[in-house]
Amino acid sequence: MAKNINWFRLNRNLHRDIGYFCVGLTLIFAISGIALNHVNDWDPNYQVTQTEHAISNIAKKINQDNFEPWLLKELSLSGTVKARFWQTPTTYKLFTKNNQTLIINVAKNTVVLQQISPRFLLKNFNFLHLNDARSAWTYYSDFYAALLIYLALSALFMVKGKKGIKSSRGLLVVAGFLIPAAFVFIYAY
Amino acid sequence: MSGLKIIIVMILSSIFSLTNTAHAEQNYGKGADMKHLAEISAILASPTKFMDTDVTVKGAIVKVCKKRGCWMELASDKKFQTLRIKVRDGDMVFPMTSLGKTAYATGKLQALPLDLAQSKKYLAYTAQEQQEEFDVNSVTEAITVYQISPTGVTIND
Numbered sequence: 001m002a003k004n005i006n007w008f009r010l011n012r013n014l015h016r017d018i019g020y021f022c023v024g025l026t027l028i029f030a031i032s033g034i035a036l037n038h039v040n041d042w043d044p045n046y047q048v049t050q051t052e053h054a055i056s057n058i059a060k061k062i063n064q065d066n067f068e069p070w071l072l073k074e075l076s077l078s079g080t081v082k083a084r085f086w087q088t089p090t091t092y093k094l095f096t097k098n099n100q101t102l103i104i105n106v107a108k109n110t111v112v113l114q115q116i117s118p119r120f121l122l123k124n125f126n127f128l129h130l131n132d133a134r135s136a137w138t139y140y141s142d143f144y145a146a147l148l149i150y151l152a153l154s155a156l157f158m159v160k161g162k163k164g165i166k167s168s169r170g171l172l173v174v175a176g177f178l179i180p181a182a183f184v185f186i187y188a189y
Numbered sequence: 190m191s192g193l194k195i196i197i198v199m200i201l202s203s204i205f206s207l208t209n210t211a212h213a214e215q216n217y218g219k220g221a222d223m224k225h226l227a228e229i230s231a232i233l234a235s236p237t238k239f240m241d242t243d244v245t246v247k248g249a250i251v252k253v254c255k256k257r258g259c260w261m262e263l264a265s266d267k268k269f270q271t272l273r274i275k276v277r278d279g280d281m282v283f284p285m286t287s288l289g290k291t292a293y294a295t296g297k298l299q300a301l302p303l304d305l306a307q308s309k310k311y312l313a314y315t316a317q318e319q320q321e322e323f324d325v326n327s328v329t330e331a332i333t334v335y336q337i338s339p340t341g342v343t344i345n346d
Contacts, residue, residue, distance in 0.1 A: 039256050046255070046285045082346075083249035083289040086268040093251060095289025116285050132282050 008160070015154045018147050025144050032125035045123045049115045059106040062092060071102065075113060217281040219341035221245050221293035229265035229272045236298060236335055245295040246272055246337060250287050250344070258282040260336075263292055273336040275299075287344050296339035308332045 035044035053075060061067055068081045071094070079098040086092050090107040103112040131138060156165050156173070163169055225245045232239050232246065248263030251271060261283045262271040274283075274294045303311055309328045316323030 043255050045258075048255075048285075083251075083264070083291070085249060085251045085264040087251070088269060095249070095251075097289075099286050099288070101288055116288065118286065130279060130282075132279065 008157070011154050011157055015151060015158060019151060022144065022147055022151065025141075026148075028125045029129055032122065032129035035122055036126060036129065044126055045119060047117045047119055049117075051113050053111045053113065054109060055111055056109055058104060058109050058111070062104065062106060068094065071104075071111070072096070075102070075111065077113075213346050215287075215344045217283075217342040217344075218339065219295075221339075221341050221343040222295045223293065225295065226293075229263065230267040230270060232298060233265065233270060233272065233335060236300060239298045240300070242297075243295055243340070244298060244337070245293055246274075247291065247293050248272065250283070250290050250292050253283050253285045253288060255285065258284060261287070261292065263294070273334065274339055274342065275336045276339060281339070281342060283342075283344075291345045293343045293345075294337055294339040295341045296337045299336050299338055301334040301336065303332055303334060305329075305331045 032044075038044070055061070055071070055074065061070070064070070068084075072079070072081070077096065077098070077100065079096045079100075081094050082097050083095040084093065085095075090105055092104040092106065094102040094104070096102070099116045101114040101116070103114065104110075105112075127133060128137065128141075131141065159165075161167075165173065222243065222245055225243055226247060227239065227244050229246050229248055232244065246263060248265060248271075250261050251264045252262040254260045257278050259278045259280075259282070260273055260275040262273050264271055274292070274296075305328070308331050309325050311334065312328055312332075313323055313325050
């Protein structure tokens with residue numbers, strides 16, 4: 001005799017297990033989403049620290065043969081210079097192998113030292129969120145999106161009775177649609 | 190913490206901490222075609238000559254888009270001159286850690302003529318993005334921005 005399927009229980013069990021599976025990527029996308037949302041206020045991928053140093057008579061020193069090693073020593077930097085570039089008649093840039101940029105202003109006798117460091121974890125989260133990986137990641141993230149759709153829809157049938165979707169709590173679902181619709185109405189037209 | 194948990198934590202940590210694995214050469218798109226190499230100064234001196242053909246330029250990377258890595262500027266063989274390499278957001282992502290490395294970019298040259306107001310706005314925006322000082326009154330003439338829309342880029346250490 002065929003056993004009756006308890007759809008309510010099956011839905012709850014699937015919702016629970018798929019929910020557990022989605023925890024990792026949900027956190028990754030949520031954290032990265034906040035970081036990328038504020039891209040106009042900060043750099044979500046790199047931390048750039050900047051310090052300014054005064055160096056007297058740098059216009060004369062810049063023409064000397066040992067200028068680069070001398071300047072690195074003066075600023076207590078290790079490594080070597082991999083590229084150099086006159087950006088303007090008064091601005092000379094040096095790039096070191098340690099992700100440092102030295103912006104030398106010969107008019108002001110200053111050197112601005114920029115150190116670029118990738119943000120730990122967050123850069124990789126953003127890499128996934130923006131689908132810079134491409135290839136198979138595109139399909140995996142589509143699969144994840146399908147799971148999220150399932151989680152959203154199955155959530156509607158998790159609870160029966162007074163606190164179910166047909167109760168006043170159903171208004172929360174309506175609010176979930178109305179709030180983004182209001183933003184579109186206000187800002188898009 | 191059980192052995193299994195320790196292993197999971199170690200695997201996840203190692204996956205997500207893989208940043209900037211050193212590569213001697215990085216290719217974007219199809220990679221650069223070294224056959225059509227031209228000097229940036231020659232291109233900027235007579236841009237019309239290079240408009241309709243694929244061209245490859247070489248130069249040290251001196252600026253990179255901070256927001257999306259969607260453009261970079263290559264230093265010319267002449268002082269004070271650069272050429273912008275611009276892609277649609279996400280087509281290629283040039284990392285900020287590539288500053289100072291040598292890049293080869295193959296693609297078509299594009300000319301973007303700007304009026305004076307647009308020139309001021311464009312130069313002010315690029316200076317602001319790079320956190321550089323900029324006096325908007327120093328711009329007295331309209332500029333034409335030349336850029337390469339690349340099909341392939343190769344970056345060497």
